[in-house]
Amino acid sequence: MAAPLSPLPPQFKSLQHHLRTAQEHDKRDPVVAYYCRLYSMQTGMKIDSKSPECRKFLSKLMDQLETQKKQLGDCDSITQEIVGSAHVENYALKMFLYADNEDRSGRFHKNMIKSFYTASLLLDTLTVFGELTEENIQHRKYARWKATYIHNCLKNGVTPESGPVGFEGEEDYNEDDEGTSYASNEAPDRSSSTYQPGNMPTSNFSGIQIPPGAHAPANTPAELPPSAGVASSTVVHPSPQNIPSVDPSLYNAQPQGGTRLTPEDFARAQKYCKYAGSALQYEDVNTAVENLQKALKLLTAGRE
Structure with missing residues (x-):
């Protein structure tokens, strides 16, 4: 497990949840932990690499990365970017899929909220490999919005609606009293939905596999039930194609x-x-x- 860092400078507040995710995965999946820290390192350098407190923090974070890299040795997910990218992406989408199936089944709880939000953080992490695909940008926006929406519904005693009803994109985030970042504003007005079928991900993720050495996220099933799938309202009948x-x-x-x-x-x-x-x-x-x-x-x- 990586040694604890010095207190987080205020300038790096936006990275606190990525670093917490890294700490949570030190034993569960060291590769995911490594890339969460690498993302935090690269992003922190862009935010502030000159002030004394930020330089000190980044120096210790760099030491953590070097130590972890040595511990992982010749792991392909560390030495080869394409393997590492596939590892993190598959892990993030597996977590997204779990939360999406819970949502569409009407099972709303803190675990699935955290799974949605953590999936969005891991999709942030994929930027260390280059620009995100349009598909992953949509996954990230949807996961953050869904975590916010369900959190606010449960907080206000309102029953959430399953699926992408009311989705309008990303919102502003503040830290709540549970230490997880969600939007502080109220649940969105679903009467003015801009969601269009086909623009958003569904739970039908063909081809998602957990790479060798990875594990399903904590508190999620290793294999999802066969009945878990796309809600009937999202089914689209295919049109003839050449x-x-x-x-x-x-x-x-x-x-x-x-x-x-x-x-x-x-x-x-x-x-x-x-x-x-x-x-x-x-x-x-x-x-x-x-x-x-x-x-x-x-x-x-x-x-x-």
Whole structure:
């Protein structure tokens, strides 16, 4: 477990929940803990790297990162960015999926609120690898809004509504008395909803897998029940599409002699499969087929 840091400078208040998430995952999932701290380090450097208290804090945080990196040794999720990105993303989406299924089943409790909010923090963390995809930006906005909305409903004795009813995007956040950051304003007015079907994630996350060495978030089931799925109100009947042609040689593709796949190749193939699953959520057959072809070619030929 990482050594405790010095008191958090006021300038870094926005990072307190990312650092708390890192501490919570030191034993549960050290890779997730490492990238939460790395995100905090990079973001803190942008906020203030000159004042004495901030420099002192960042110096100790850097020491924590170096110690943790040595402890993790040659872990692929640390030495290879694409593997680390897949690890954190899959973990975040697994947590999001748990909370989303609880929400759509009408089970509102502090655990699912924290799962929604923590998922949004971990999606923040993905920015250490580059810009977020539009899909993950939407996941993050929705998770934060949902945590805020349900928290305020329960606080005010109001029964929350399941699903994305009333979703209008991110809100402002303040720290509540439980030490978890949610918006301080009241639950949104659902009569003026700007939600449009197809713009928001649903609980039907095809292709989400927990990477080797990762664990389901605390207090969430390792496997969600088969009945957990998209609420009936979100079901969209597909419209006819022109299915793109598939290279016939891929139907009977087999690994070519001498082809050796690296962990990076496997991680990239996994990402292509995930992208294909996400495309099918939005009935985008062309994108789904394109990504599946890329994954199959990579796995059989060792190249794209």
